Amino acid sequence: MPSISRRGLNMPESPIRKLVPFAEAAIKRGIKIIHLNIGQPDIKTPKVALDAVKNNNLEVLSYSRTEGAESYREKIAGYYANNDIHVAAEDIIVTTGGSEALSFAMGSITDAEDEIIIPEPFYANYNGFANATGIKVVPVVSHIEDNFALPPIEEFEKLITLKTKAILICNPGNPTGYLYSREEIKKLTKIVKNYGLFLVADEVYREFTYDGREHYSIIQEEGLEDHAIIVDSVSKRYSMCGARIGYLVSKNKEVIKTAIKFAQARLSPPTYAQIAAEAALETPKSYFEAVKEEYVARRDILISELSKVEGVVAARPQGAFYCIAQLPIKNADAFAQWLLEEFNVDGETVMVAPAAGFYATAGLGTNQVRIAYVLEKEDLIRAVYILKEALKAYPG
Known part of the structure; x- marks a missing residue:
């Protein structure tokens, strides 16, 4: 059998x-x-997104570009600019949910048996994607007593080996709800630059920060352009989980060039969902x-x-x-x-x-x-x- x-x-x-x-x-x-x-x-879900699908006049539901519709990526870049994150449309690949963006990122920066360090607890599917790509998750423990704050940098350094390729964070965190501060991002910046690693940040909850705290993206950190990869999604931002639209964002041209090859293998992100997601960018503050x-x-x-x-x-x-x-x-x-x-x-x-x-x-x-x-x-x-x-x- x-x-x-x-x-x-x-x-x-x-x-x-x-x-x-x-x-x-x-x-x-x-x-x-x-x-x-x-x-x-x-x-x-914002009515403008639902109406864009309901009222569209498509006669052929065709493939979109592999990296996502150009008009949509231009508007995504505008959305980021409004959040003091400065990227161009060519730095963005539209994906089938944030999950696919994470899969493309892992596939682009790791080989089988390579390692990614992740503060735990973390989004459960990180384990699944690591298993699917044959890489090893190396956890560094954060504690409920500390509200799941970033563990000491020394704990990360103890875990770095020749197989370590990246550190992955979720900010704000799923499942913890912890929001990494600017100072904590700077600590991670220093370690990935010192050891030649990528820093991957799952930032799908960017809009949801509380008590006067503001989200600080890794791409806002000067000097991290070659190291930073963002995983993003419309699912939670616009209450559009079923749209399955996300993005991979990086100023590292080799990362984007490589990720596009993975994107070509799945052809294109869904057309109707891109129409809805592009319209959702008109949602008022x-x-x-x-x-x-x-x-x-x-x-x-x-x-x-x-x-x-x-x-x-x-x-x-x-x-x-x-x-x-x-x-x-x-x-x-x-x-x-x-x-x-x-x-x-x-x-x-x-x-x-x-x-x-x-x-x-x-x-x-x-x-x-x-x-x-x-x-x-x-x-x-x-x-x-x-x-x-x-x-x-x-x-x-």
Whole structure:
């Protein structure tokens, strides 16, 4: 009988999606689920983006350019300029979601068995893309006690080998909500320049920063032009997760030239989604101001409610819309499954994402969960109440 590849067998399950069968079974039993597990915003997609698709007059749905429509890339460059990030259209490749941009970046700068250093916990799919490309994730641990701040640079230096090709960060962070400061970016700049490494930054949550803090992009750092690669996406910015449009951005011409070859192999990004995403760039600033205000209110309610639950420790997010909470349990995977299979309060339960899947170091995060606060405030209050009651009843 033919055998499955080791790469396929080693491909990690999504900590966000692997519990879906248990959720579906619960729904069939009549249980209502409050979803804290996935970062699908409930904010409405800008009408201008939806109307652009609805009202277009295409007669042939053709391929676009491999690197994305020129008019769209020009407007993306304008968007970045408005955020004090100065790049040209030729520095941008439009991709099928930020996921493809990350895949192109990894493929362009690493060979099999090369290494990328990533502060953990990190976006779970980094593990998946590393496995798919045959490279090794080398984690450097950040801690909930420090709100998941950048680990000391000395910890990065200990991990650098001849196989190290890059440091990868998510800023603001998924799953932590941590926002790296300008000073922390400068520390990373120094180390990648000293060791001849790339610095890859997943900046898809750029708009979502709180408490007066501002996002500082790695491309804003002078002298980092040959080292910096941005992964970006419209998914969360405009509540357009289903559009699957992202970008890879770099001033390093060799990186772009190489990434385009990977892009040519998949032909082109989706045409209708580019139409919607290009139109979304006309979204007024007031949209983001209202969205940020809403997420701050949701964050504050979530953290306040979690602080009332005995034994729970929660990091305070500074950006994005995720929170890591440490629970008084041994195994968050078992707890999350139990919530769906065996527990409810008046016919309702909650679905969380076990945090161990956001770590590369075995044994870390086993008593933590990621919570996405993309729900109405009343739903968040109800969800934390159910969580509190669940912890009282949980046999583990």
